[in-house]
Amino acid sequence: xxxxxxxxxxxxxxxxxxxxxxxxxxxxxxxxxxxxxxxxxxxxxxxxxxxxxxxxxxxxxxxxxxxxxxxxxxxxxxxxxxxxxxxxxxxxxxxxxxxxxxxxxxxxxxxxxxxxxxxxxxxxxxxxxxxxxxxxxxxxxxxxxxxxxxxxxxxxxxxxxxxxxxxxxxxxxxxxxxxxxxxxxxxxxxxxxxxxxxxxxxxxxxxxxxxxxxxxxxxxxxxxxxxxxxxxxxxxxxxxxxxxxxxxxxxxxxxxxxxxxxxxxxxxxxxxxxxxxxxxxxxxxxxxxxxxxxxxxxx
Amino acid sequence: xxxxxxxxxxxxxxxxxxxxxxxxxxxxxxxxxxxxxxxxxxxxxxxxxxxxxxxxxxxxxxxxxxxxxxxxxxxxxxxxxxxxxxxxxxxxxxxxxxxxxxxxxxxxxxxxxxxxxxxxxxxxxxxxxxxxxxxxxxxxxxxxxxxxxxxxxxxxxxxxxxxxxxxxxxxxxxxxxxxxxxxxxxxxxxxxxxxxxxxxxxxxxxxxxxxxxxxxxxxxxxxxxxxxxxxxxxxxxxxxxxxxxxxxxxxxxxxxxxxxxxxxxxxxxxxxxxxxxxxxxxxxxxxxxxxxxxxxxxxxxxxxxxxxxxxxxxxxxxxxxxxxxxxxxxxxxxxxxxxxxxxxxxxxxxxxxxxxxxxxxxxxxxxxxxxxxxxxxxx
Numbered sequence: 057x058x059x060x061x062x063x064x065x066x067x068x069x070x071x072x073x074x075x076x077x078x079x080x081x082x083x084x085x086x087x088x089x090x091x092x093x094x095x096x097x098x099x100x101x102x103x104x105x106x107x108x109x110x111x112x113x114x115x116x117x118x119x120x121x122x123x124x125x126x127x128x129x130x131x132x133x134x135x136x137x138x139x140x141x142x143x144x145x146x147x148x149x150x151x152x153x154x155x156x157x158x159x160x161x162x163x164x165x166x167x168x169x170x171x172x173x174x175x176x177x178x179x180x181x182x183x184x185x186x187x188x189x190x191x192x193x194x195x196x197x198x199x200x201x202x203x204x205x206x207x208x209x210x211x212x213x214x215x216x217x218x219x220x221x222x223x224x225x226x227x228x229x230x231x232x233x234x235x236x237x238x239x240x241x242x243x244x245x246x247x248x249x250x251x252x253x254x255x256x257x258x259x260x261x262x263x264x265x266x267x268x269x270x271x272x273x274x275x276x277x278x279x280x281x282x283x284x285x286x287x288x289x290x291x292x293x294x295x296x297x298x299x300x301x302x303x304x305x306x307x308x309x310x311x312x313x314x315x316x317x318x319x320x321x322x323x324x325x326x327x328x329x330x331x332x333x334x335x336x337x338x339x340x341x342x343x344x345x346x347x348x349x350x351x352x353x354x355x
Numbered sequence: 356x357x358x359x360x361x362x363x364x365x366x367x368x369x370x371x372x373x374x375x376x377x378x379x380x381x382x383x384x385x386x387x388x389x390x391x392x393x394x395x396x397x398x399x400x401x402x403x404x405x406x407x408x409x410x411x412x413x414x415x416x417x418x419x420x421x422x423x424x425x426x427x428x429x430x431x432x433x434x435x436x437x438x439x440x441x442x443x444x445x446x447x448x449x450x451x452x453x454x455x456x457x458x459x460x461x462x463x464x465x466x467x468x469x470x471x472x473x474x475x476x477x478x479x480x481x482x483x484x485x486x487x488x489x490x491x492x493x494x495x496x497x498x499x500x501x502x503x504x505x506x507x508x509x510x511x512x513x514x515x516x517x518x519x520x521x522x523x524x525x526x527x528x529x530x531x532x533x534x535x536x537x538x539x540x541x542x543x544x545x546x547x548x549x550x551x552x553x554x555x556x557x558x559x560x561x562x563x564x565x566x567x568x569x570x571x572x573x574x575x576x577x578x579x580x581x582x583x584x585x586x587x588x589x590x591x592x593x594x595x596x597x598x599x600x601x602x603x604x605x606x607x608x609x610x611x612x613x614x615x616x617x618x619x620x621x622x623x624x625x626x627x628x629x630x631x632x633x634x635x636x637x638x639x640x641x642x643x644x645x646x647x648x649x650x651x652x653x654x655x656x657x658x659x660x661x662x663x664x665x666x667x668x669x670x671x672x673x674x675x676x677x678x679x680x681x682x683x684x685x686x687x688x689x690x691x692x693x694x695x696x697x698x699x700x701x702x703x704x705x706x707x708x709x710x711x712x713x714x715x716x717x718x719x720x721x722x723x724x725x726x727x728x729x730x731x732x733x734x
Contacts, residue, residue, distance in 0.1 A: 127727070127730070190607075194607065195544075195545045195546070195594075195606065195607050196605060196606045196607065212544075212545075212591065213544050213545025213546075213591070213594075214544075214545050214591050214593075214594070214595075217594065217595045217596060296596075297596070298595050298596070299552070299595065299596055299597040300548075300549065300551065300552040300559070300595040300596070300597065300733070301552070301595050301729075301730055301733050301734070302552075302730055303730075303734075311552060311554070311555050313457075313458070313461075314455045314457060314458060314555055314556070315455070315457060315554070315555040316455040316456040316457040316458075316478075316479055316481065316482050316555065316556060316557055317481055317554060317555060317556075317557065317560055317718070317719070317722040317725075318554075318555075318719070318722050318723075318726070319457055319460075319481070319482065319485055319486075
């Protein structure tokens with residue numbers, strides 16, 4: 057709101073006296089920076105400040121002390137490996153699918169439908185996704201009920217509330233997301249490169265290890281990092297599946313904020329959030345570097 | 356990109372930037388005259404208003420009351436909120452019904468100075484004792500009928516109702532259950548749940564104390580409880596999803612450890628569907644714990660807040676709690692003066708022995724123990 061008013065005000069002023077084009081152009085970025093400041097910079101500052109603030113006010117290191125306890129370090133470790141695992145599964149499966157898709161004729165009906173399907177499922181997450189799985193292979197899920205006559209095949213009712221269950225559900229959006237973000241990179245592989253390799257006596261192996269591989273590697277790693285951050289920051293899906301055990305960091309943050317048995321955990325919650333910001337910042341930094349390198353080949 | 360947004364949104368949600376978004380400031384009570392609002396805000400009993408009629412008038416002028424963390428199916432609160440609204444023509448604005456006691460206080464802090472702040476609290480003992488600086492002292496008309504141990508002497512908080520921890524179960528599906536030992540049977544696979552996480556939620560914490568007591572544990576020795584939880588986990592019967600009326604109705608949760616007054620709404624709801632939901636108290640695991648009423652010292656509707664308290668400690672509302680299987684604080688005095696709903700009283704579950712309640716020191720030590728051991732026990 058503030059941003060639009062400001063812009064309008066300045067525009068009215070510019071009618072009466074000349075303003076340099078650079079200033080006018082810069083004005084166009086005001087909504088973006090106002091948005092970023094409100095929803096990214098300000099919350100980050102509040103989290104950092106909150107991590108050092110005791111419930112009654114005043115400075116505390118209690119939050120960080122608790123973050124460094126073996127139990128919390130363990131939660132961070134679980135969060136990191138489950139994100140890495142689902143990102144790896146997503147990257148491998150999604151990468152192969154993206155490559156297969158790139159071989160189909162551009163603009164064909166099948167390809168358009170498949171890509172559309174991937175775009176939808178990549179965005180399908182949160183409580184709805186958790187519910188979809190509960191309704192399918194949960195205790196009273198459709199598949200579970202159909203399989204009841206075959207006890208050996210019936211899914212374990214506790215499976216969805218285990219780490220394995222969470223990983224499975226995450227893969228539901230990780231794989232399609234990989235397809236979407238990786239497809240442009242494999243589409244960039246030009247047939248001429250392969251022909252050139254073959255003309256120079258290279259085999260398929262040579263092509264993949266010496267030509268396509270190195271070209272795709274930055275995109276592949278970049279996509280992996282994106283998937284990693286995607287899983288690392290996911291909350292609602294896991295919360296709907298497992299609510300009474302803090303296995304991953306976002307669940308532990310919720311638990312700390314809600315806790316009515318121990319009220320002094322606000323700083324701890326903020327310190328956990330701060331830890332998550334650090335992890336995501338590192339991942340996004342690495343992602344930016346890789347994308348810079350990948351951009352060389354995408355002209 | 357999506358994720359970055361989600362992540363940011365997550366942080367924003369974490370911080371509960373409600374005050375930043377809410378542009379409304381000032382209390383609506385101010386419209387009915389600043390001095391009246393100030394007077395209501397400092398009133399410590401009916402005398403300060405000049406009687407119940409003056410209080411009703413001041414509350415009606417405010418027109419609204421914000422209550423927090425009062426789910427409709429908790430201790431019959433759905434009926435109580437409705438009855439209050441009908442009786443006084445005041446809108447009952449129920450905010451964050453599923454919040455924890457701690458989040459009630461946080462909602463007051465975060466919305467301080469706006470008309471969104473909760474006017475009254477209904478909090479567990481631990482939160483009540485550590486948040487007295489947020490409460491306004493107020494003595495309801497029935498204050499003197501409440502024993503000294505059940506209230507803060509100036510009326511900062513007052514016990515309102517208690518329940519007994521029970522095991523509720525679907526008797527139509529599982530038949531009679533009389534012992535916690537039965538719950539490791541494979542027919543209960545993925546069906547048994549606490550109402551929350553014991554290290555963070557009062558109801559779940561007391562549920563844990565119940566199973567601990569039933570297996571010979573004490574408030575100082577909680578290992579038997581953890582051992583039992585491990586046994587449930589090993590048998591695959593423990594369910595770690597949160598309990599709601601939806602999960603019970605859909606059959607996801609068939610056995611739930613919860614307060615009597617929460618089981619009561621399940622019994623009524625499932626009876627309509629032809630399901631028999633039964634309740635028992637395991638021997639040795641008799642646990643009770645009072646919840647507490649308090650008025651927000653920065654209540655945006657100070658008169659309505661105080662009228663709400665007067666109403667809750669009237670025979671009408673006390674009997675409604677009782678009808679919801681909660682034992683109201685005025686139970687004994689109402690029994691003596693004949694205003695108690697005897698039919699509802701007869702429906703309270705039978706308990707052998709006197710239910711125990713941990714002291715606040717015992718509770719915090721137990722919380723620390725559960726916090727350290729729960730996640731590993733259910734992993």
